[in-house]
Amino acid sequence: MRAWVVRAGANGEREQAALEEGMLLAGWVELGDLTGTATRDDIKAAVAAAYADEGPYTVGNWTGQLYRFVHEIQPGDFVVLPLKSWKVAVGRVAGDYEHRADAPEGLRHVRRVEWLVKDVDRQSIQSDLQNSMGSLLTVFELSRFGAAERIAALAEGKPDPGRPDADEFAAGLTEPTKLYEEVRRRASDEPLTLSIRDFLAVWGVQRRYPAAVEQIRNDLDERGLVTVPPFTEGSIDSKIAVLAGGAEPDEAGTSAVTRLTTSTTAASHLLGDAYDAVKRLVDRDGGEAETQAVAYRVSNLESANRMPESVRVGDSLNTAMTIMVLRGYSQLPVLDADGRLQGVVSWESIGRAHMADPRANLEAATVRGQEADRSDDLLDWIGTVQQSGYVLVRDHDHKVCGLVTASDLTVQFGTRVRPFVLVEEIEQRLRRVVDRCIPLDRIRATVPPRRASQVNSAANLTFGAYKHLFLVPENWAALGWAIDQEHFLAALEECRQFRNGLMHFSPDPVTEDQLLPAQGLLELLRSMDPHN
Template sequence: MATASDDAGGRSMYLIDGRRVMVSDLLEAGLIRAGAKLRFRRNRIGVTYEATVTDQGRIRLEPDGEEFRSPSRAAVVAAGMHAVDGWRAWLVVDQDRLLDSVRQELLDRTISRTAAAARSEDDQDPQRVHERLRQARGHAEEGNPDRVTVRELLRIWGATDRGDQVSKIEADLANHGLVTSPSFRAVTLDSTVTLTTPRDEPEEAVTAALSGDDNGPAAEDDEADSSLNVRLTVGNISPLRGVESVGTHSPLKEAITKMVINDYSQLAVLNGPRNVRGAVTWRSIAQAMHQRCDASVADAIDTHVEVVTYDRDLFEVLPTLQQREFVFVTNVSKEVKGIVTTADVARRYGEMATPFFQLGELDQTLRWILSRAVDLPTVQPLCSRTIKNFNELGFGDYQRILGNREVWGKLDWPLDRQVFIDRLDAIRQLRNSIMHFHPDPVSDDAIATLRNFNSLLHQYRDPA
């Protein structure tokens, strides 16, 4: 029988292990009271905004009375700013501390309660994540933010790709006042991101843009924590580790040598990390040398190049890639750090398509085998739903049918039935993961599992 403490523990686990903390959570926990006054002061321009916490845990702006569930949205509307981290903007007047501080107290309490009720190592995972992110927040506030690869970041949650845990990861980061720069969604698994606090002052953003030192993402509206974001970006293709380049005054021989040594079809021509003069390609080199045998890089520059940001939707760039064959990619600091070519895109789409083709082949082969080994009336009682023909069978049905001793006996395969069914179940789970789109390639081990099983089926597919 569930107890009140069990309910509290379950709710606590839900709070810190899957969604963003809201003001209503602080109200329910008794950490803030209805009617509490909030103040948001922009010291640089000397303007103060006032608000009140409602009994529903919403923020009511004064004096107009407009209400918001999200502290960030309330701050954005009050100040007319593009983006602001409302948790670090609103001061709880009677406590003389920021909403963020109250949120951290709630997280600490929740984690302590969860840790006390932990019955297994898995139950302790939220505490481990909390401690790691609290440490990262401290480093960020000290001006020494943690830098990790996306792969290392995911490992904090025990994840290997940006699949079904992405929303949970984003919620945990947000609850600790952290963002990644660049966004961990928009780059490759081996790209490095910085765990930092969001930039929200528009004056700072302008200064950063003018100086070319725009290293931090703007604060997000925490009301959008469930927003759909499944785009494949240019940064998911390019690792942003830098591009091979030459200067405008470099000898053409240098460009040719770099291209030959690295098997490149083009090089960037840069005057500084953010100033793209164009590109040198085999075509532009041939045209330059055709006109003058002593041509230099300056003579061979193709100025008709495209530069895109790392977070640009890849599908928007495809027409340009088709026409130009490559685009240069800038990082969050506007530095040219990557290149995406038509070959890169073809390779990535091949990686993405291969598991789907393998699953399709496996599905059709299993259906073909069963339709020739047994009749439909034999199969129908073994399925969890009513089917009218073999084309309606799914992977769960294959497990139940082939797990039946009578059906398995009709195949007359010299294979162990339980080992076969166990592998089929692993493939079913793999299929479920593959069908939920995310930007990371399916692992080589997973592809090998599918290929090996297809090979096995082809070897034994003829019924006895």
């Protein structure tokens, strides 16, 4: 059993038809019937012909999505349709791919589906699964954190049961005091370990905003605790240990942090690929375990933590080529028996090897591969990924543990740009309506007198100034909006707080539920001023 997301257009334009007709509806209006396609190459050729102006990356990306829609999705699989109402519909696929030549544009490529529930509140879906649903792709699989079983529960009207590997104990650490007591209760050789996500939840936060990071650091310092590695490093699902860093040394004269680090078995078991960060913490000059600043590491990308398909030294070149064709890959890592990178085989390297020797084997077609460490700064590798199309990722044992492609970067940064675009449109709409409806002298009255002369339009106002501007009865009346002022101002304040948090760097993604207030405010502003 598998679970998929199939969107109904970038703005949900096919949503009503999908729900009413019991269909999954792919767009790509220029494409004809794909019933006769058997391979990715068949679909790729059709996409390239229909969209001749698109480059190789886009053609490859669309090919992958359409191949899933036509061939990989199977009857009986679960499917999720995100709705404009910020609810989701869940259904079960009921038929194979069909092409309806006589249907309106955008409604021709279809899969029949039985909608089991059409109004699942996103608040009932835990943030890790919401994050997985946040891809900007139209068709993609939900494959992590036991997604299929959790979607099945939603289809039965039950709440999201959460990750099958969720730490039930961590869920009970509902406040810092409980965490402190648990650390103190444990023996030093059995430290408290939990994910950064669960650790942040102890303080009631979901992302590592600067203000939250500072508060947590101060609380830990006050209690003499330290996280290993620092909770500001790695992805939000990375594991950390919480130790009594300020406790006196044991009989051997070593601290809890050093004992954990020097015990290879314990460190590997508890911290895995975070071991390098542990060493940096212990070996840092000055002896004091300072907390690292928040950084955006390669490990923050989901694909950097997912073992890529590969071939081994000694495999045949035919094996590599078969996998590449079946999966639509451009390259494959070649690993030794210990999982370390020996090189990469690609269609280009295969072509070059065959030009030199038609009987070339895998070794002859293997070339040096680009390899990043999980703890590297992601920004340092963007140019390499852009130029080569990929970079492989290794863990602290120098074993391959992930693969980052240009597609991964596009999705990741597209997701991160979305909140900024959302807030920017809200601000633009506020500026336009204020400049159109409220005289300049009343706009200037919102700011301190010493700044009034510097205000030439609403563009010179801070976001927080709009609340004070709209609290003036004649200004609110000038807008002519038939909406509730109290609720609007509350939404405006919530958006202001969201915006302020957004302006501070955090390595953690913004979830759909965190976007809800701003998205709702934007929809309201669009409704009040539909022509702009």
